[in-house]
Amino acid sequence: MHPTLTRLDDLARALADDDAVLAVLGLGSAGVEHNRFDDHSDIDFWLVVSDRSAKQRYLDDLRWLSGLGGSIAYSFVNDPNGRKALLADGLFLEYAVFTPQELGRLAFTGARVVWQRRGIPLGLEEHPAPSGSTAIDTVDFHVNEALTNLFVGLHRELRGERLTAFRFIQVYAVDRVLALLRLDTNRRWVQPDPFEATRRVEASFGDVPIDALVAGYDHNRAAAQATLGWLTQHYDTDPAIVDAVRALLATTG
Template sequence: MPLPRHVTPAALLRRLDGIAASLEGQPGTLLLLGLGSVGADLRRLDDHSDLDFFVVVEPAWKAAYVQGVHWLEQVAPLAFHFQNTPDGRKALFEDGILAEYAVFTPDELGAATYAAGRVVWARAGQSPLSMREPPVPAPASLDWQVNEALTNLLVGLHREARGETLSALRFVQGYAVDRVLNIAALLSGPETDQRDPFAPERRAEVRFPALVPEFAAMMPGYGHTRAAARTILNWLRAHVAVPAGLARELDRLLADPEEEDIPAGC
């Protein structure tokens, strides 16, 4: 019989502490680093959070901790797990807690790029203070974001004209919207702990409340990419300088609903 699901912030933190205790009793383990909402900013932790963490091990033990889950099963029963990257796995506990983790050696962690985490456990002699603050990618310049958004619209509209409706959706309602979010972040000034440097859509509703009413029109769904592109272009024109040459071409594409077929392979 399935266990009842009781995922709460307290349960998530207890599970992470249980993982730390398990790792402490295993050979070759050095450190457990909590990330995301169980990392440096616990205020974001809620009933819908999962466990993101890094495990740091001695080089000879890496394969054992990537391929094996015995150290997790000692904490609580698993319902499912699979290796999703060369370095880590996703694992679902029977009670509904999802863990996503990677296993690194100290040298690999030193070369990794990730948002700042929280040391949950470190073996004696493995000083957390010796760990450097990880480099976090900053958004590209405003000009790059604007030009990338506009060319995403251009490619998407051509894909739509060719009949590649799904690809068009991704370019316009996906990639271009990501750029809009980064543009909004750059225009709003420095952010504190709300920005996820790897996923611009995270916490967008909290970060950009004035932009939320535009989301439905920017992402109306499959088969509505032209309308989405028009909304995004209008938003860009209202907030940033749009290069005239790109604007003319986008206006031309948007003005002709029967755009001529484009040869495949472009």
């Protein structure tokens, strides 16, 4: 375990004397997959407290974070349940405070119990991760959604709306490419993150030209061309929409 993660243990020891504190849970690379934690990682964690009164107390008064060591240089409320914070020594935190009842209504995965008050069940096994899928999670849907994203994006590029074109071509269409990679049973995603599909793509799919699919703000057409090429190379595509996208690529705006 990375030595920085022991600071969560320090925090748990500092809070253990408060009977309202029931558990400290590590999430993400501070969770059960803590082998992913490195010098560039932040610490995601949840504090579980007994009731709403205790929750409000821990949300309002940040002095308890000193249990991690160091002082707070910067923080802001990023969610009704918690904050993001930067400690003076450079450690970045994202945390939330929940009651057991609230915890029971959340979907999450990979939580690691750093510390738990004896005799207080948390039922972490009852919280499956979200699938990250859309309402229609099929190859046909994702291929055609990507193609229509390219079509709409190129029209907006021709209109001079470069930013929204960028989102359709280099964000929305690429999201569908990632969904196709997830559905491909011949591929293996290295330590997939159920909450963020862009994590560890490079380590998982070295043959996918991500740099060409996301070519940058000034290169929407090139990115659309690359994504179209990848889709038509790997999947059955409808020639009508493919030809329509190619016609737009050939148009001078």
